[in-house]
Amino acid sequence: MSLGQLLLVAVLAVPAVGALAVAATPRDRAARLVGVAAAALTLVAAVALVVGRDAGWVSYGTAAPAVRPWHAVDLPWVPGLDLRFHLGVDGISWPLVVLTALLTLLCCGYSLWRVPPGGSGRALVALLLVVEVGILGTFLALDLVLFFLFFEVVLLPMYAIIVGWGGDGTDPAAVAARRRAGRKFALYTLFGSVLLLVGVYVVVAAAGTADIVALTGGTGLPRSTQLAAFTLLALAFAVKSPLWPLHSWLPDAHTQAPTVGSVLLAGVLLKMGTYGLIRVAVGVAPEGARWAAPVLGVLAVAAILVGSLVCLAQTELKRLIAYSSVGHMGFVLLGVATLTATGIQAALIGNVAHGIVTGLLFFLAGAIKDRTHTGALRELSGLRETAPRLSGLLAFAAVASLGLPGLAGFWGEAFAVVAAVQTGGALWTTLAVLAALGGALTAAYLLRLLRRVTHGRPSTAVAGLRPGLAGAELAAWVPLVLLTLAVGLAPTLVLGVAEAPVAALVGVLR
């Protein structure tokens, strides 16, 4: 086994073993420390995956498969179900793998300092690690059935996090609200993943293999199969992403989840949908993708506009940030829908940027709610008077989220619009214009948020705040702030590694 293969297995095995170790450690704080150590090791392994990647990308030829992983592990598991334990990492998945490992580490570290009421910190950290296994597995899987398997792994632990540690307070109404949100999340997401299951086996039954490497490019699949498969797969990923109008699980789940849960949900869980759309749906059924692209584009722009308009009317901090995800993911999906290299690149960097920025926003919203015990915008004002640092960070994150050039959010949104314009034709030009309008609306609601929360005279809830930030909070936030700047100033961090695989993917789309 080469070093790369060892690292690939370690990226999944370390958090899995870590979760077991956390559950087996009797003392709560010690268990959480074990969890942080496991998450840190996972991050190291995830970053190290870039080492020793194949330089042969430059001499990439047309005969080679469209997916060429840097490292791959391919072992038989259940031949009777066409399931192989086939993992691999390339430039499309690696940034997301690192982002997942980083956000999990930050969440575990944050839980070391603060455990939301409802359950033990040990169980929370163990569940976070299990969620991490599921997400990482989804990004690394190069076998369709394995992909589905990891897709499902995330569901119940995330449900448990929302129901067990979420919400505010223990009064019956709050308990019922978070239970409802959890159930909605679980049932909606399962609805998506059973469609994925059917879609996967539509492809497997027609092609006789579940190997994503062999399947990418839709080689040999008849058109009708591709249309059916793409419809099922796109629906499945649209629920997860979520694409309007299948988004209604998201605001409740994000609002009710504890801070660490929201961060993971918004930061990386949604990316399973967009990643799946690029890697599986578009890759395996390109003809289906071309056929459905206009619909996807229209829905994506509708998501941008609806998300922004709903945000303008929101009165609750976490709910507003949650709805902003609908709009941001709309830009990502618009990028994918153009099926051009620019568009898919925009989608990838938009994914990563949204993960960083929205993760930060949810951390900040959690901190504000912990301090003031309210998330209602009308009860929050003048934050910069009493807590200038918190308010400054919130302003930074909001500005990054609205896509100010030089910060991470800019590239994905700008280039999704550019890609739509480049695609040409009346439809795509209109979509580009509307998306740009949606971008302006995004700025409007985020600035409204800032005006409400940071400016004005301090409200009663805000007046008593102390200006300081805890060390643990800074430790969780500073990496995200730095990454926002880094990706904003040097987008090549993401695009550099993704360029070749995206070019290869677009190559087989034609």
Place this chain on the structure above:
Amino acid sequence: MVSVAQTVDSVALLPAYLAAGTAVLVLLVDLLLARPVATVAAAATGAVATAVGAAAVSVGGERRTFCVGADCSYVFGGRAALVAALVALLVLGVLALSGPLLRDGRTPVGEFCFLLACSMTGGVVLGAAGDLITLIVAVETLTLPLYILVGLRRGSLAGAEAAVTFFVVSVVATTLTLLGAALLYAATGGLHLERLGVLLADRSELLDLPLTTVAVTLVVSGLAFKVAAVPFHAWAPATYDGAPLPVAAYLSTASKLGGVVALLAVVQHALPPGVTGPVLALVAALTMTVGNLVALRQRRTVRLLAWSSVAQAGYILAPLGALALADADARAGAYAAALAYAVFFVLLELAAFAGVVALRPAGADGGRLDDLRGAARRHPWVGAGLAFALVGLAGLPPALAGLFAKVTVVRSLLGGDAGWLALLVALNAVVGLAYYLRFAALLYAPAGDVTPAAVRPARVVAVALAVATALAVIVGFAPQLVLDLAGG
């Protein structure tokens, strides 16, 4: 002139001898020693011996006996061995679950174990049945003792009612199957499953006879009663809820498995797939949908499990719904998928019942769902076992066994060009999650203001739960074991 003198291959019959011998042994031990522990031990030993015997006999390859020419009434191959061993192990599990019930003193131990062993004999023979008469006799031997077992608790009105319901419905079902078998004989002149299959395939004019259609319908619907498939399902919830918990567990695992195996035998060997396929597709679709939707409304634990097991029967039958469209390969896959799903299901269902038995007071019925509120906080290990089984029945990780079971069914349906049924199975899984999740979440909910009855899980039940859970984990990581056994 065919010789009527038959040689009897006693080796092939060994598992049946062992099972029947168990029943006799239990009777003698109860009579001579009259000590409950010895009686239960005899039954348990017999069950283990039967399972081992079945496995040992199957090693030597397929054995046939009671043959007339090429047609044999008793065919003991890989699948028969799987069914026999599984039934014997389920009996062992149910015996473990019965510990608290038998100690309670309201149930006569000797009779309980004897009847269970009799029923096991039926299950062991069932998998090997090669003609319709053997098949029906085996199914009846499996079912008959259950009428009494359901109502065996002294002074339980619910038990008596359940027993009568079960008896009446089951007798009607048997009559239907018998009538169907007789009509099939009248139409074709054959009773052996494989001969029937050949006759119906060769002489296609037989299929146009109304008599044949009626006969096929009667046989299939009679057996559908046994698996509690819609529209022949209404007896199941009432019977399960009135029966003692271990007997309900037996009904929903071994007895249901028996029905599935009988149905598989006639569908695979005897009846034309072009006729049975669409019927079974419809039955499967109705069964899972109705079972799931009604289960959503249940407030009593056993009724929820009963309706959910109706739905599960729908998933088991679903692969057979693709028969009419599929080619020979895909058909073989469909039979294997149905059996594989049944194996995964009985394992998880037994674990679920073991969890409920462990968390309820000794000898109690299933009670209301609310009686189990917060149970997993008081008994973390047992609660986790029950939650794991429920998640598995819903078909989700971390209970991979349940996930692979669903995957097997969907795969076989798409391989057989029955996409709509695959989609229906998938959507039903979502509905199923709604109530399994409610049940599982309830176990972890704060107890609130209800003061729960103090319960100490019986050790033997906890062991049964642990073993079933461990097996579920193992086949979850190595589902190929089950797929190979079911396909062999």
